Amino acid sequence: MFFYSFNTHTKLPVYKCTDKTYAPNMKNDVLEDNDVIQDYSYLIDEIANNQNKQAFIKLFKHFAPRIKTFIKKTGLSLNEAEDLAQETMITVWNKAKLFKKDKSAASTWIFAIARNKRIDHLRKQKHPIPHTEDLLNESDLNINNHDLIIEKEQMFTYIKSEISKLPLEQAIVLKKSFFEGMSHIQISKDLSIPLGTVKSRIRLALTSIRKKMKGLH
């Protein structure tokens, strides 16, 4: 069962990802500049279906500064950070049709594009990404159907709040991995802690987040 109730101060109605009808006045609401939680998936759909530049501007305002800060944090220059943030957002526009809101939240999708842009920028060859078609071909298709019904945007908001509650020592390891480009071996050297400790912190953090994700259905 899905117990998490969506934040009540959102302007948007809660809907299932399979529901294609939206409140008629939603477009104005969602494109208005305000601080309420946005349904970013809806904005990506607007780009995919209607080439909606207003929707793009909304996404840009939220994501571009964060992507730039992220790239800067990883040690690249201000110019590189600016360029990669812009490139990421242009990719969001170009690939909007490939976004699957039943698979991930908009934030997860967009930040993954940003991460891959950073990795590709540092390397000669592109970062390999699992081709999910393989999984569909090979798996017994026993994927829990509830997975597809859960609203991924709500899941993201919930998981984000849970991640902020992780023990500091676990959060530090995750941040070093994502923001400082350190492998678990480098983290162990950087923090002068045994490799086994780094591994168990990673395992504890990911297991508890994964449990939370599973607990939603």
Place this chain on the structure above:
Amino acid sequence: MHPTHHPSYEILLDYAAGNLPIAPSVIIATHCSICQDCNDTLDTINITGAALMDDLNDDIFDFSSLDKVLSKLEFQSNENDTKIENNNGVFDFNIPKTLQKYIPDSFNWKNLSSGVKTAELLTDDGFNLDIYKIKSGYQIPKHTHTGFEYTMVLDGGFTDNQKYFARGDFSLLDNSSEHSPKADPDKDCYCIVSMNSQIKLTGPIGRFINLINF
């Protein structure tokens, strides 16, 4: 498909955050593409990374770049992206799509010994990615490595240190592990292997082969 042997959480994290070189990353991506369990872990890692990134902000962001970006947006037609054709190369078994783009049309096989052939797929950042063909029933002489060895079985299977590795199974060995994998008796075994080191044969016969082949 349900592989038995999986990459650990820290390897999956290294891969997803871009802290693992390309060659072993190809092996991890390929494994995740056919392993539901690891693919789920990857989802967890991706949502975690995104949540941490979403907490970042930049008060001094200069939004004048927005106009520049808007001017670059082009109308996207409704045409579907071109599908990747199946390309199994020279192999008679199914190569996972994730791996296909690294498989060349023709192979330059190199004989490592009477029962082992290899062909290089790529090399980057000190790591090679090779495809290994171990003849049915052949046992690779006892050896260690000076670094890491990432392996995934593509077809057939092998037994190593009393563990059985079948299609999709992953293994990671470091310089502390001595091993001597033996291919299934009835089938040739194909693996993708990534190493940043030399193989050091350790058995008495191995030391002899060392001189000749490695």
